[in-house]
Amino acid sequence: MSKYMIEVRDVDKEFNNGKESIHVLDHISFQVEKGEIVTLLGKSGCGKSTLLNMVGGFEKANGGMVILDGNEVRQPTRKCIMLFQQINLLPWRTVLKNVQLGLEEERISIEEMNQRVNDALTLVGLENHHHQFPHELSGGMQQRVAIARALAMQPDVILMDEPFAALDTFNRYLLQDELLRIQEKLKTTILMVTHDIDEAVYLSDRILIMTSHPGEIFKDVPIKLVKPRDRAGEDFHYYRKRILEDFELSGSRQEPEFII
Numbered sequence: 001m002s003k004y005m006i007e008v009r010d011v012d013k014e015f016n017n018g019k020e021s022i023h024v025l026d027h028i029s030f031q032v033e034k035g036e037i038v039t040l041l042g043k044s045g046c047g048k049s050t051l052l053n054m055v056g057g058f059e060k061a062n063g064g065m066v067i068l069d070g071n072e073v074r075q076p077t078r079k080c081i082m083l084f085q086q087i088n089l090l091p092w093r094t095v096l097k098n099v100q101l102g103l104e105e106e107r108i109s110i111e112e113m114n115q116r117v118n119d120a121l122t123l124v125g126l127e128n129h130h131h132q133f134p135h136e137l138s139g140g141m142q143q144r145v146a147i148a149r150a151l152a153m154q155p156d157v158i159l160m161d162e163p164f165a166a167l168d169t170f171n172r173y174l175l176q177d178e179l180l181r182i183q184e185k186l187k188t189t190i191l192m193v194t195h196d197i198d199e200a201v202y203l204s205d206r207i208l209i210m211t212s213h214p215g216e217i218f219k220d221v222p223i224k225l226v227k228p229r230d231r232a233g234e235d236f237h238y239y240r241k242r243i244l245e246d247f248e249l250s251g252s253r254q255e256p257e258f259i260i
């Protein structure tokens, strides 16, 4: 049995907009071990979301393949759930009913469904909010409901596309801590996209730095700091600085318009 939960093998992607084709991802390969948190970090347009969509089975590659827990990904599956920045709760359903949503297609008993929904809501700290509607919750609480909905499905992998980008700093920090606490408990494999360097250093076991046009993995940076990490600590700043430098050295920096 492979120790990898996700294997991206030589994935290549072009989009055609009718007039021209854009080479978005150039022969990308990487692996994510079971229980790891790995972040794709790169500038806007470098192909992070496209790559994440491929791992989730929402987008097809022009070449190469993605293997999830030993099986080639050909379509979305319940083993691998995507969480977006847009929260996508159904406004007419309560918190409880929104979390149930992901389980309604599963062949499980009512008792098991209730148990999984209760457990997931307790994990995200919403055990006292079952009967509220989304509009009665803050943005941070709504994102917690979305996380609970994903957790209730007991996926092997959660894919996160800038899940905290719409939140204010305090809520973002709070939810990052919640995510780490939950992941420590459940050992779910997480592949995340962000352009927030601090978020990447705070959460990740490894950061994959991408360059653009076409998107490539420029560097694989293991973050060897124990969690929870001190955002104000010297070690944290070391990684932050190193990654900032990587971006400047990555070849994707714009040349100055005039050189005197």
Ligand SMILES: Nc1ncnc2c1ncn2[C@@H]1O[C@H](COP(=O)(O)OP(=O)(O)OP(=O)(O)O)[C@@H](O)[C@H]1O
Residues within 6 Å of the ligand: 015, 016, 017, 022, 024, 042, 043, 044, 045, 046, 047, 048, 049, 050, 051, 195
């Ligand atoms: N369905 C599509 N059709 C055509 N081009 C697309 C499509 N989806 C993405 N692209 C192009 O592919 C490139 C990569 O887009 P992608 O959204 O993956 O980048 P990103 O790194 O996630 O950007 P951001 O951080 O801004 O979300 C962009 O140039 C984008 O315009």
